[in-house]
Amino acid sequence: MFKSVYFYGLGMMGGSLAVAVKKSKITQKIYAYDISKSDLSFAKKNKIIDNYDQDDFKYLSNADLIIICAPIGAYKKIFSNIKKYKKPDAIITDIGSTKTEISNIYESIFTKNSNCFIGSHPLTGKENSTVKNSDASLFSDAVVLLTPVSDDTGLIKSIGEFWCKLACKIFVLNAKQHDLVLSETSHLPHMVSFALVNIILNTKSIEKIGDFTGGGFRDFARLAHSDSTMWQDICLSNSKNIVKSINQLKKELDLIKSLINKKDKKLFKYFQNIKLKLEINDK
């Protein structure tokens, strides 16, 4: 499918994707660049990649597909570098968690009609960072949201096929829709996890959280282990939607509070209604 695939950034997600790409035989060669030379060296030694770039970007300039797997805060520099070095027909995608800001950065550097970039967001991950925790199975059966910048159907087809070969399921939507939906389904739950864990950690009556981790807490704690830089980037690049989502949640919590305060048997109806809607949605 490609002669060479290039990972710009090789943390846990990039590394996992590299291993999955290698297994799938989509490409003959896999190259990478990362600010951590020791991680690149580890990845080469462990055959996650074939080789890596020094600052001359020799492999980048020969890559057919470039996948950005780096914090959103680094995209400006990365897109500039890619523009400088890439082959004219090379195509670019990424795995960033927010899309509007990324599309804007791309357009500011490449112009909208350069037709060489389409955003990807694989809805998968785990809490451990660095390439040493790479895990190809992360991508099997994952949903990948594609966010095209222009109407270039060729790009949608190429990158869509790429993900499908990794056993992913793709959905196409625009960057704005993406950021709105993800704000509610992912960013807000993570904010809540951080908030809940912080409340509990500050409670003096609980000495060791581990002793009380039944009843729904374990999953929240898991989310709050997520990478801090990534979550700062997500918050700052999708701030309007996330603030809106937080306000919605506060309103919903007020509703629950008022039902509790009224000692209202409508609580049952409130819970039951959600459970039923969820079951219909599961079908």
Next chain:
Amino acid sequence: MFKSVYFYGLGMMGGSLAVAVKKSKITQKIYAYDISKSDLSFAKKNKIIDNYDQDDFKYLSNADLIIICAPIGAYKKIFSNIKKYKKPDAIITDIGSTKTEISNIYESIFTKNSNCFIGSHPLTGKENSTVKNSDASLFSDAVVLLTPVSDDTGLIKSIGEFWCKLACKIFVLNAKQHDLVLSETSHLPHMVSFALVNIILNTKSIEKIGDFTGGGFRDFARLAHSDSTMWQDICLSNSKNIVKSINQLKKELDLIKSLINKKDKKLFKYFQNIKLKLEINDK
């Protein structure tokens, strides 16, 4: 350890506990009562219990250990019935999710110094209800919180040993502490799950939630599948603590919102600090 153990209420939790008790050989016989005769009949047929009571409570009057596995809303009637039928030396525990109200009901019916009841709260469960979904493995390695009503060390020892024989880990605390801690570690996370799921289900831009269940949403949806009657009972019997916890969460969400609105790089510190505290706590 006991000649007979009696389950007053035999849903998924009671059924699971009955299966675990049977496996452990703690008792010679297991009996039960439930408002659903067909569930009792199913349980007998499938050897989860040896036999069950009709309304004469024949087996209840011979039981050595009585375990209440019913909604908190039914405890008044249940304690009255137990008082009427139980042997003088029979002891009682339960598996209810809140403890102060249960202790109060017990004291109002039995008096505080009857020394026949100690609360238990196994921090385990799953979303499917009814005895047909019984699963003995639920109790293996589970934490069980014991909430004594009086200082009777004999009761703590007997019931403590009972749970230990099921491979549970026990902690003793008073009912008030229990309700405070659980309000933060379990009740609040559940309220948030219901709230988050409701927000998402009402979002028109999301047709099918299942398509977007990466990124932290799946766990929340799982919690919102929980039994509606149970959660109404929990909310109404631990209302003060839960309302307080909701207010704390709203305050914490406001803090996150202000950091986002200020486009503040302190967000990183906020997340990192929680992650580090969590890692220290995990050790």
